Amino acid sequence: MDVAIKQLSILKFPCFAHTLNLGAQKLYNCTTISNWAARVRAVIVWMKRSHMAKVVLKEKQGLLKLPKHMLLLDVRTRWNSLYLMMERFCEQFPAIQAAAIDPRIRKSMEKERLAKIGNEDLGKAEAFVQLMRKHYTSTLAVSSEKSPTCGEILPILQKLEQQYTVQEGESAFTRSIKENIWNDLSKRYQGADIRRFLEEATILDPRFKYKIKSDEVWDRIREAAIKGNTVEATDELPEEGCKDGEEEEEEEEEEDDYALPPPSKKTALEELFDEDEDELRSICETKPGLSLAQRVDQEIQLYKGLPSIPCRDSATLWWWNKEDTLPLLSGLAEKYLCVQASSTPS
Numbered sequence: 001m002d003v004a005i006k007q008l009s010i011l012k013f014p015c016f017a018h019t020l021n022l023g024a025q026k027l028y029n030c031t032t033i034s035n036w037a038a039r040v041r042a043v044i045v046w047m048k049r050s051h052m053a054k055v056v057l058k059e060k061q062g063l064l065k066l067p068k069h070m071l072l073l074d075v076r077t078r079w080n081s082l083y084l085m086m087e088r089f090c091e092q093f094p095a096i097q098a099a100a101i102d103p104r105i106r107k108s109m110e111k112e113r114l115a116k117i118g119n120e121d122l123g124k125a126e127a128f129v130q131l132m133r134k135h136y137t138s139t140l141a142v143s144s145e146k147s148p149t150c151g152e153i154l155p156i157l158q159k160l161e162q163q164y165t166v167q168e169g170e171s172a173f174t175r176s177i178k179e180n181i182w183n184d185l186s187k188r189y190q191g192a193d194i195r196r197f198l199e200e201a202t203i204l205d206p207r208f209k210y211k212i213k214s215d216e217v218w219d220r221i222r223e224a225a226i227k228g229n230t231v232e233a234t235d236e237l238p239e240e241g242c243k244d245g246e247e248e249e250e251e252e253e254e255e256d257d258y259a260l261p262p263p264s265k266k267t268a269l270e271e272l273f274d275e276d277e278d279e280l281r282s283i284c285e286t287k288p289g290l291s292l293a294q295r296v297d298q299e300i301q302l303y304k305g306l307p308s309i310p311c312r313d314s315a316t317l318w319w320w321n322k323e324d325t326l327p328l329l330s331g332l333a334e335k336y337l338c339v340q341a342s343s344t345p346s
Contacts, residue, residue: 013194016142016153017342021079023185024135028076032176036124037074037082039115040089041097044071046114048173056102060095067091080139085131088123093122124173131177134163143345147314148336151205153189154198158211160185197222201336204329207308218300225296225332292328299329 005012027033047053048071061068072079072088072208096117100109138156142148164182166175189198199217202208290298303326309318319326319333 011193011197013189013191013198015341015343016156017079017139017344018141018183019188020135020139023181023188023201024080024082024132025076026184026300027082027177028182030099030180032173033180036121036173037086040117040121040125041074043109043114043117044073044085044089046109046112047071047099049072050105050108052108053099053105056099057092057095060098060102061092064094064098066095071096080136083129083136086132087129089309090122090125090129093117093125127171127174128177131138131163131174134159135181142341145345148341149205149315150198150339151200151201151208151315151337152339152341154202155208155211157185157189175258175343181268197336200224201339204319204333204336206306206318207311207313207315208276209303210308218304221332222293222296222300225299225328228332228335229292229296229328263299299326299343302326303329 002012027037047057058068058128060066069088070091071092072081072085074085099105100117101308138160161182164178164185166178170178189195199212199214200221202212203217203221258344309315316334316337319330319337323330
């Protein structure tokens with residue numbers, strides 16, 4: 001598949017959710033983190049296997065008024081499982097500690113020579129969960145089924161870069177987490193073609209268009225819009241031998257067959273902002289005599305001036321609604337935003 005893609009000159013970049021998972025898995029290669037995680041994991045494995053330990057743990061959960069959740073175990077090939085294990089460990093730590101000193105299972109644990117879990121382990125787990133929460137949330141964001149477009153990739157990487165930047169006074173444990181993950185993620189998506197494509201996709205995503213501060217990217221968008229619309233205009237030229245009268249008759253017949261239903265009544269919100277929409281349409285009206293390049297420039301300036309939309313909104317739906325006011329850019333945006341950030345949900 002890789003050879004075929006190279007031969008066909010198709011641009012390929014990896015699934016972003018999988019990339020985030022690979023970055024998080026680098027923690028298993030760090031001795032400081034892996035030794036601490038092994039201590040916690042050994043206790044959880046033992047408590048999940050022992051019937052008496054399960055009974056005692058439930059009793060302690062009831063006495064301490066904790067949620068009666070099962071302990072979770074990480075599996076290296078499962079995304080975010082180390083984070084979820086530590087999150088559940090923090091939640092159930094009082095019950096785990098109380099169960100560990102219960103006479104019914106204490107001797108069995110001592111016989112197995114399990115290391116005692118103390119407040120230092122809890123402190124590390126809380127620091128780990130707090131630090132990795134943004135990484136976990138990022139994975140969920142690009143695993144959604146509604147609008148996981150590739151315009152999200154660079155803004156999320158910018159957020160993670162801020163999260164994983166080492167600060168003065170941080171513990172060696174925290175620094176090792178940040179360095180191991182970011183050393184891997186910082187090497188991803190660095191190819192020139194991939195980087196250019198993602199920058200252009202981010203610019204054309206109305207949620208993140210201000211995240212890329214580069215005039216060069218806007219110049220590339222301008223050139224792509226002119227080139228794309230020039231090709232489309234060439235393709236739409238009528239074939240030789242086809243008369244204009246015949247075309248008009250065919251179009252009239254099609255319009256009759258596929259006539260649209262009468263427009264529905266406007267909602268209160270549409271009536272409230274109807275003047276703003278009319279003003280936008282008047283700004284976008286193409287003046288006679290404008291060249292394609294001038295029309296593209298006009299749309300780019302208008303698009304730059306529009307405010308960003310909330311992250312919960314769909315970028316593709318936004319461009320669909322702006323098809324009349326920004327026709328040249330909307331066609332270009334579809335070519336970028338149809339590309340998914342992730343090939344499979346986490």
